[in-house]
Amino acid sequence: MREFVLYSRSGRTDGRFDSLHGAGRLDVVYQCALMALHRSHALRQDVVFRALLNGPPDPPKELIIEGAKLRDAPMDERGWEGLLRGVLSGRPHPGIELRRGSLQALTRERDDVFVLEKGGEDIRTVELGQDPMFVIGDQVGLPKKEEEFILRRGRKVSLGGKEYLAAQCVCIINYVLDLREAQC
Secondary structure (H helix, E strand, O other), X not given: OXXXXXXXXXXXXXXXXXXXXXXXXXXXXXXXHHHHHEEOOEEOOOEEEEEEEOOOOOOOEEEEEEOOOOOOOOOOHHHHHHHHHHHHOOOOEXXXXXXXXXXXXXXXXXXXXXXXXXXXXXXXXXXXXXXXXXXXXXXXXXXXXXXXHHHOOOEEEEOOOOOOOHHHHHHHXXXXXXXXXXXX
């Protein structure tokens, strides 16, 4: 099982937004969800995507999307925007859960947590284990306190010397893990 965790400092915690106003960069959330869960003509059954939303009006919230349980998942950003608006407004959707949550609680008992950071170890050379969890910050990055907590047990990994958008990072990690699985 692969897990991706996006820490969103400003992601809105209710459904009162539209794509241009007040969403708090929820676009990053649904772009990452798309990259984490979709392959060509299929959903990834072995992926859990989490977004920790810390924006108004009621933070923190944890959005959990399980590939194995997800049904009727849109293939485009506009569709994901509508889906998330509904879930954040309280409408249930198969494979998606919304609850209170924090990054520290999520990572407290794990020792296979990897924080994406430009200065980390090259992901191609790191042993990732069976069920890795990758933590990615939004456009601002992880709060220092949260990062320090995770790194007591986890490690920093890098995708190379360049910085990428969060959704690109998710896609690259899936590619790296797919290559490793194909070699086994």
